[in-house]
Amino acid sequence: MDIELKKKLAKNWFKILQDMICNEIEKLDGKAKFKSNNWRRNKKKDEGGGEYRILENGKIFEKVGVNFSEVYGKFSEKFKKKIPGTKKDSKFWASGISIVMHMQNPHVPAMHFNTRYIHTSYGWFGGGIDVTPCFDDKKLKIWFHKELKATCDRHNKKFYKKYKKQCDEYFYLPHRNEMRGIGGIFFDYKKENWEKDFNFIRDVGLTFKKISRDIILDKNKKKWTKKQKEIQYIKRGRYIEFNLLYDRGTKFGLQTGGNTNAILMSLPPIAKWK
Numbered sequence: 001m002d003i004e005l006k007k008k009l010a011k012n013w014f015k016i017l018q019d020m021i022c023n024e025i026e027k028l029d030g031k032a033k034f035k036s037n038n039w040r041r042n043k044k045k046d047e048g049g050g051e052y053r054i055l056e057n058g059k060i061f062e063k064v065g066v067n068f069s070e071v072y073g074k075f076s077e078k079f080k081k082k083i084p085g086t087k088k089d090s091k092f093w094a095s096g097i098s099i100v101m102h103m104q105n106p107h108v109p110a111m112h113f114n115t116r117y118i119h120t121s122y123g124w125f126g127g128g129i130d131v132t133p134c135f136d137d138k139k140l141k142i143w144f145h146k147e148l149k150a151t152c153d154r155h156n157k158k159f160y161k162k163y164k165k166q167c168d169e170y171f172y173l174p175h176r177n178e179m180r181g182i183g184g185i186f187f188d189y190k191k192e193n194w195e196k197d198f199n200f201i202r203d204v205g206l207t208f209k210k211i212s213r214d215i216i217l218d219k220n221k222k223k224w225t226k227k228q229k230e231i232q233y234i235k236r237g238r239y240i241e242f243n244l245l246y247d248r249g250t251k252f253g254l255q256t257g258g259n260t261n262a263i264l265m266s267l268p269p270i271a272k273w274k
Contacts, residue, residue: 032058052262065265085120126188132181236271
């Protein structure tokens with residue numbers, strides 16, 4: 001398949017998914033609406049850009065960010081050493097969607113999803129799904145991982161075990177010696193077969209749409225206290241620590257001229273440390 005066609009198909013899917021997820025979130029919340037912000041990577045020449053949408057102060061959602069981007073150009077000499085396929089040429093193209101949900105109700109976990117397609121001298125997919133509850137919830141953890149395994153198994157029986165392990169290793173705060181949440185799936189440099197990988201990427205996106213909706217409808221029924229809200233704020237502090245210190249997407253965006261507000265849209269509106 002032609003490289004440009006691959007880029008177009010991936011980009012179009014990410015944009016379609018952005019619309020689908022935003023429509024679903026507004027429907028679920030019933031109060032707040034997304035505000036759209038378009039940005040360009042370079043104001044002097046065409047190097048792509050994107051659109052980030054923020055919803056705040058809803059009935060269910062305290063803050064949601066849904067970010068789409070398509071950027072291209074050249075990596076810096078320093079940064080290209082960290083990216084595969086750039087030894088002879090520093091040119092790149094990247095597109096993706098990233099979603100982070102922070103809830104009003106502390107019983108509803110923070111949820112994160114992203115998928116991306118990057119092309120240097122060759123192309124690969126990456127992404128994942130993970131959730132971060134404020135309280136231990138064995139029932140949620142079992143159900144959540146069962147849903148992810150079912151999605152992975154539709155494509156390859158080996159995917160779930162591999163991607164779960166990668167998620168556990170990735171979403172870990174070494175300075176705290178703790179996981180960020182209850183895990184999920186995480187994958188990167190996925191380039192076995194483009195058509196099969198693309199089908200998997202789309203399925204992961206639709207799975208997140210279903211999982212997030214089911215979790216919200218179930219957990220948002222629970223009443224919460226001020227003390228539980230304080231625990232949520234502390235948990236959000238850990239979330240921020242990971243995103244600013246270790247997250248690859250944050251580092252990639254900031255070091256490739258991405259929009260700062262779009263990159264940091266994952267941060268919650270209120271967090272605390274103790």
